[in-house]
Amino acid sequence: MAQTLAPYEIPLMRQSCQLAAQVLIFIEDYIQPGVSAQKLDKLCHDFIVSHDALPAPLNYKGFPKSVCISINSCICHGAPDATVLKEGDIVNIDVTCIKEGFYGDTSKTFFVGEVSQTAKDLTDCAYQAMRKGIEAIRPKGTTGDIGFAIEKYSTRKGFFPVREIGGHGIGKIFHDEPFVPSYGKKGRGEILQPWSCITVEPMINQNSPDIKEFDIPNSSVKYYHTVDGSLSAQFEHTILIQDESSEKPYEILTLPL
Numbered sequence: 001m002a003q004t005l006a007p008y009e010i011p012l013m014r015q016s017c018q019l020a021a022q023v024l025i026f027i028e029d030y031i032q033p034g035v036s037a038q039k040l041d042k043l044c045h046d047f048i049v050s051h052d053a054l055p056a057p058l059n060y061k062g063f064p065k066s067v068c069i070s071i072n073s074c075i076c077h078g079a080p081d082a083t084v085l086k087e088g089d090i091v092n093i094d095v096t097c098i099k100e101g102f103y104g105d106t107s108k109t110f111f112v113g114e115v116s117q118t119a120k121d122l123t124d125c126a127y128q129a130m131r132k133g134i135e136a137i138r139p140k141g142t143t144g145d146i147g148f149a150i151e152k153y154s155t156r157k158g159f160f161p162v163r164e165i166g167g168h169g170i171g172k173i174f175h176d177e178p179f180v181p182s183y184g185k186k187g188r189g190e191i192l193q194p195w196s197c198i199t200v201e202p203m204i205n206q207n208s209p210d211i212k213e214f215d216i217p218n219s220s221v222k223y224y225h226t227v228d229g230s231l232s233a234q235f236e237h238t239i240l241i242q243d244e245s246s247e248k249p250y251e252i253l254t255l256p257l
Contacts, residue, residue: 002169002176002177002178002190002192002193002196002198003169003170003171003172003173003176003196003197004193004194004195004196005171005195005196005197005240009102009171009172010195010240012099012100012101012102013102013104013171013197013240013253014240014253015099015100015102015104016053016097016098016099016100016102016103016104017097017104017105017106017238017253017254018104018253018254018256018257019048019051019053019097019099019104020095020096020097020104020105020106020238020254021104021106021254021255021256022047022051022256023044023047023048023067023095023097024093024095024106024107024108025256026043026044026047027040027043027044027047027093028110030043031085031091031093031110031111031112032085032112032113033084033085033086033087033112033113034084034085034086035084035085036080036081036082036083036084036085037069037071037078037080037081037082037083037084037085037091038065038080038081038082040067040069040080040093041065041066041067041069041080042066044066044067044093044095045058045066045067048066048095048097051097051099052099053097053098053099054097054098054099055067055095055096055097055098056096056097056098056103056105056174057094057096060174060221061219061220061221062216062218062219062220062221063077063079063216063219063221064079064216064217064218064219065079065080067080067093067094067095067096068080068092068093068094068107069091069092069093069094070091070092070094070223070232070234071083071085071089071090071091071092072089072090072091072231072232073225073226073229073230073231073232074092074223074224074225074232075162075165075203075205075211075223075224075225075226075232075234076092076094076165076203076223076224076234077094077216077221077222077223077224078092078223079216079219079223085112086112087112087113087114088112088113088114088115088116088119089111089112089113089115090109090110090111090112090115090119090122090123090231090233091109091110091112092107092108092109092110092233092234093107093108093110094106094107094234094236095107096174101172102171102172103170103171103172103173103174104238104253104254105170105174105199105236105238105254106236106237106238106254107201107234107235107236108235108236109123109126109127109233109234109235111123118206118231119231119233121157122159122204122206122231122232122233123233125153125154125157125159125204125233126154126159126202126203126204126233126234126235127233127235128153128157129149129150129153129154129161129182129202129204130150130200130201130202130235130236130237132149132150132152132153133146133147133149133150133180133182133200133202134146134200134237134239134250134252135149136148136149137192137198137200137239137241137249137250138192138249139192139193139194139241139242139243139244139246139249140191140192140193140194140244141191141192142184142186142187142188142189142190142191142192143178143179143180143181143184143188143189143190143192144181144184144185144186144187144188144189145184145186145187145189145192146167146180146181146184146200147166147180147181147182147183147184147185147189148183148184148185148186150182150183150200150202151182151183151184154182154202154204159204159205159206160204160205160206160207160208160209161182161183161202161203161204161205161209162182162202162203162204162205162209162211162224162232163181163182163183163209164211165203165211165224166179166180166181166182166201166202166203167179167180167181167198167199167200167201167236168180168198168199169196169197169198170197170198170199170238171196171197177190178190178192178198180198180199180200180201182202182203182204192241193241194241194242194243194244195240195241195242195243196240196241197238197239197240197241197253198238198239198241199236199237199238199239200236200237200239201234201235201236201237202234202235203232203233203234204232204233204234205226205230205231205232206226206230206231206232207226207228207230208226208227208228208230210226210227211224211225211226211227212224212225212226212227236254237252237253237254237255238252238253238254239251239252239253240253
C-alpha cells in the first residue's frame with residue numbers, strides 16, 4: 001500500500017526533493033572529461049551533508065557510495081569508482097537525499113563534452129518519455145497509464161524501455177509500493193493514491209530492452225548494463241499525486257524552483 005502524506009508532511013517532502021534537485025544543478029559544472037566517478041560522488045556527498053541531510057544510497061543494503069553514477073551502457077545503480085569520464089560519454093547521476101526523515105529522489109543524464117547524435121537522441125527520448133509518463137498521472141489513475149505513455153513514446157522514437165526496473169513509491173521509505181513500470185496498458189496496474197508520492201524514472205536503451213545483472217561486492221543491490229554494450233539513458237522525478245479537488249493532478253517535487 002502506498003504511503004500517504006499528512007498535510008504537514010508535504011512541505012517536509014518538498015524540502016528533501018528540492019535539495020536533491022539542487023545536487024544535480026551543483027554537480028553539472030564538474031561533469032567534464034578527466035574527472036573520476038568517485039570524485040563526483042565525493043562532491044555530491046559533501047554538498048548533501050553540508051545541507052544537514054544524508055545521502056540515502058550510502059550503506060543502503062550494503063551500497064558503498066552516496067550517489068549512483070551510471071556511464072554509457074550502465075543502465076542504473078552504478079557504484080562510483082576510479083573510472084574517468086571521457087569526451088563523448090553520457091552519465092546518469094541518481095541522487096536521493098534524506099532530510100528530516102523524508103526521501104527526495106531524482107536523476108539526470110548528462111553529456112561529457114561533445115557526444116554523438118545517437119547519444120543526444122536517446123537522452124532526449126528518455127527525458128521526453130519521463131515527461132509523457134508524468135503527464136499521464138491522475139489521482140485514482142493507474143501505474144499502467146504511466147507505463148503505456150512511456151512505452152508508446154519511446155518505441156515510436158525507435159528506442160527500448162527497460163521492463164524489469166522502474167519507479168516506486170517513496171516518502172518516509174526509500175523504495176515502497178507501487179512499482180511504476182515503463183511499459184503497460186491503460187487502466188491496468190496499481191491505483192495511484194492521492195497524497196502519495198512516486199518516482200517516474202524510465203530507463204531507455206538504444207538497441208534492446210534486455211539487461212545484464214551484476215553484483216556489487218558486499219551489497220544486495222545489483223547494477224545493470226545493456227546486453228550489447230550500447231547506450232542507456234535515464235531521467236527521474238519524484239511526484240506528489242494530488243486529489244480531484246486540486247488545481248493540478250500532480251506536483252513535480254524535484255523540479256527546481
